[in-house]
Each structure stands twice: as structure tokens, then as C-alpha cells.
Amino acid sequence: xxxxxxxxxxxxYTPDDIAATMASAIESEALESAVxxxxxxxxxxxxxxxxxxxxxxxxxxxxxxxxxGLRSAQPKWTVGMCNFLDARSxxxxxxxxxxxxxxxxxxxxxxxxxxLEGWPVRLPGGEQSVSPAAAFTMxxxxxxxxxxxxxxxxxxxSSLASQKDAAVWDALSSEWTVSAVGRFGRGTFAGLxxxxxxxxxxxxEQSSARxxxxxxxxxxxxxxxxxxxxxxxxxxxxxxxxDRLDGLPFIHTTGLTRAGVAEQLxxxxxxxxxxxxxxxxxxxxxxxxxxxxxxxxxxPAVLSDCVIALECADAITAKLVASRLLANWTxxxxxxxxxxxxxxxxxxxxxxxxxxxxxGVVVTNRSFQCRAPRAA
Numbered sequence: 001x002x003x004x005x006x007x008x009x010x011x012x013y014t015p016d017d018i019a020a021t022m023a024s025a026i027e028s029e030a031l032e033s034a035v036x037x038x039x040x041x042x043x044x045x046x047x048x049x050x051x052x053x054x055x056x057x058x059x060x061x062x063x064x065x066x067x068x069g070l071r072s073a074q075p076k077w078t079v080g081m082c083n084f085l086d087a088r089s090x091x092x093x094x095x096x097x098x099x100x101x102x103x104x105x106x107x108x109x110x111x112x113x114x115x116l117e118g119w120p121v122r123l124p125g126g127e128q129s130v131s132p133a134a135a136f137t138m139x140x141x142x143x144x145x146x147x148x149x150x151x152x153x154x155x156x157x158s159s160l161a162s163q164k165d166a167a168v169w170d171a172l173s174s175e176w177t178v179s180a181v182g183r184f185g186r187g188t189f190a191g192l193x194x195x196x197x198x199x200x201x202x203x204x205e206q207s208s209a210r211x212x213x214x215x216x217x218x219x220x221x222x223x224x225x226x227x228x229x230x231x232x233x234x235x236x237x238x239x240x241x242x243d244r245l246d247g248l249p250f251i252h253t254t255g256l257t258r259a260g261v262a263e264q265l266x267x268x269x270x271x272x273x274x275x276x277x278x279x280x281x282x283x284x285x286x287x288x289x290x291x292x293x294x295x296x297x298x299x300p301a302v303l304s305d306c307v308i309a310l311e312c313a314d315a316i317t318a319k320l321v322a323s324r325l326l327a328n329w330t331x332x333x334x335x336x337x338x339x340x341x342x343x344x345x346x347x348x349x350x351x352x353x354x355x356x357x358x359x360g361v362v363v364t365n366r367s368f369q370c371r372a373p374r375a376a
Contacts, residue, residue, distance in 0.1 A: 131156075251280065289325075
């Protein structure tokens with residue numbers, strides 16, 4: 001009997017052009033070994049072998065017909081059966097047993113998991129259920145040969161900014177330098193609507209080799225990887241924004257939704273602008289985690305006086321900042337005070353960010369004059 005894929009998990013094989021892009025992102029002039037624990041048709045490893053012909057190639061998959069096909073097509077590869085998110089299956093696999101290490105781990109993990117709550121992974125705060133993409137990344141990182149190995153993984157954007165996976169990215173960012181090295185739009189994979197980001201993880205230098213900063217003496221920062229943001233507080237009241245087609249996008253707290261940022265075209269007399277990548281948070285109102293929204297667009301937008309933007313250097317930093325806020329939401333939400341209309345101040349927000357290893361610098365020179373409303 002053929003072994004089927006786990007219930008609810010879809011397979012979307014990597015197109016050859018995306019595989020080539022991923023292989024080109026490997027930071028190495030020579031490569032000894034590479035592995036893909038969700039190998040599918042082998043596209044990622046073929047691209048790696050094309051760039052590094054002498055590399056030893058290892059592949060595993062949970063689908064028996066796929067494994068048979070890879071063994072037939074690639075007799076020089078080491079290919080085996082393994083359900084990578086199952087600890088017992090890994091333990092019985094020569095490719096995924098706990099003592100194996102590879103110079104490159106390259107993955108296009110499963111994205112969707114209809115009808116399932118997620119996969120458990122061990123994190124510093126205990127076991128947590130996360131998406132299969134995040135679980136593959138977390139487990140896969142353990143197989144990277146340190147200090148010079150690396151992991152490349154193609155992820156749905158939802159994983160990088162979701163509350164469900166926030167603890168995974170926070171844990172990884174304390175030991176790895178995480179960077180986005182490519183982004184692919186909808187339609188990249190047939191039948192899959194998600195936009196995806198190619199993420200590269202490189203082991204961080206030993207902490208003793210890092211320059212110490214005075215703020216690191218605060219125990220609350222723990223082992224957080226330092227992140228930097230520019231804090232931009234909006235200054236335009238909602239009643240000063242007039243709905244017009246010739247205005248700049250206007251962002252109010254009502255535009256911070258579960259589906260992302262809902263921007264409203266408006267004309268304002270004056271205001272303060274922001275550009276993405278940025279994490280938008282409410283200054284006023286009930287601090288609920290789903291109002292932490294990532295805005296990647298670099299088009300200018302006007303901020304309501306009820307919204308604060310945490311501007312970041314790049315998209316991956318914005319997603320890491322959002323993930324860190326969500327993973328530590330109980331602590332972060334204490335920055336909002338007031339029983340009737342909760343609000344936060346820049347000072348309180350800076351304190352909360354600092355406790356999470358996020359250095360925030362307040363920006364006040366963004367005031368500008370918008371085009372005036374046209375006469376009726």
C-alpha cells in the first residue's frame with residue numbers, strides 16, 4: 001500500500017526557476033553536503049547540485065512513490081523515507097537521525113494544513129503548536145552544521161507575521177541571523193494563492209564575540225537578537241481627514257484589521273507620514289494582538305493620531321518585530337493604561353520595546369503639508 005501524505009497537507013513542488021533562485025542564495029563558494037527533508041520531485045537539490053557538482057546530496061520525503069521516483073532518477077543521491085515532523089520517524093531515518101549535520105538545509109515545506117490545529121515544537125517557553133512551515137524550519141535548524149552551515153527556507157508570508165508562529169521566530173532570531181533574500185507573489189505555485197518569502201538563516205556569532213552594549217545589562221532583554229525601529233506617531237485627527245480620490249492613504253485604528261491594513265484615500269491639511277516596511281500599532285484603544293499589522297508598502301501614508309508606526313529597515317525585520325510583539329503580548333500590552341480609553345505613550349512604548357531587545361528611536365521630523373481640499 002502506498003503511504004499517503006498527512007491528512008490536510010498539500011504538496012506544491014518548487015518551480016525550477018524558484019529552485020535556482022534559492023540555490024543562488026547559498027552563501028558559499030564550495031559545499032560538502034546539502035539536504036532537503038521535504039524533497040518532493042527534487043527540484044531544490046537539483047539546483048544545488050547544478051551549482052555545487054561535488055556536493056553530497058541527501059533527500060527525504062514522507063510519500064513512498066516520491067521516494068521511489070527520486071531513487072530511480074538520482075541513483076547517486078542518498079534518499080530515504082521520513083515523516084520529518086514525527087520524532088519517531090526522524091529517529092529511524094539515517095538521513096534525519098539526531099546526530100546528522102549538513103552544510104546546507106534547503107526547504108520548501110508544506111504550507112497549508114486544513115482541518116488540523118498545527119504541529120507541536122519545543123520552544124524555550126515550552127511546547128507550542130505551530131504551522132507546518134514554522135515547524136519544519138525549527139526542526140530543520142537543528143541539522144545545520146555550525147558555525148558555517150546555513151538554512152534556506154521558502155515560507156508563506158503568513159508564517160512570518162502570525163501570532164501562531166511568533167514564538168518560533170523569536171526563538172530562532174536569538175541564535176540565528178534571519179534575513180529575507182527573495183519574495184515571490186501570488187501564483188508562483190499552481191493552485192496556491194499565498195505570497196512567499198525566501199528566508200536565509202545563518203548561525204549567529206558566539207555571544208562572547210559580540211560587542212556589549214550598556215542596555216544589554218538589563219536582564220529583561222535576555223537573549224533577544226537586537227532589532228532597531230524608528231517610532232513615528234501619527235498626529236492627524238480623524239475628523240481632519242476628508243475622503244477624496246486625490247489624497248494620500250490615511251491609516252486610522254479602524255484600518256488595522258485581521259486581514260491587514262485597510263487604507264482610506266483622504267486629503268488632509270497637515271500630518272505625519274510613514275513608509276513601509278513598518279509595524280503599525282494602535283496608540284489609543286483596546287490593545288488586542290490582531291491590531292498589530294505589518295505594512296510592507298513603501299508608498300507614503302498619513303497616520304491618524306491614534307496610530308503609531310514602527311518603521312524597519314526591511315521586510316524581514318518588520319515581520320520579526322511583529323512576531324516578537326505577538327509572542328510577548330501579555331507583557332507588551334501593559335504599555336497601554338487607562339480603564340475607559342486605554343492608550344500608550346511614546347515613553348511607555350519605548351520601555352516595552354527595550355525589554356524585548358527592540359531599540360526604538362522616536363522620529364518627529366515627518367510633518368508635511370498635504371494638498372488642500374479642492375473647492376466645491
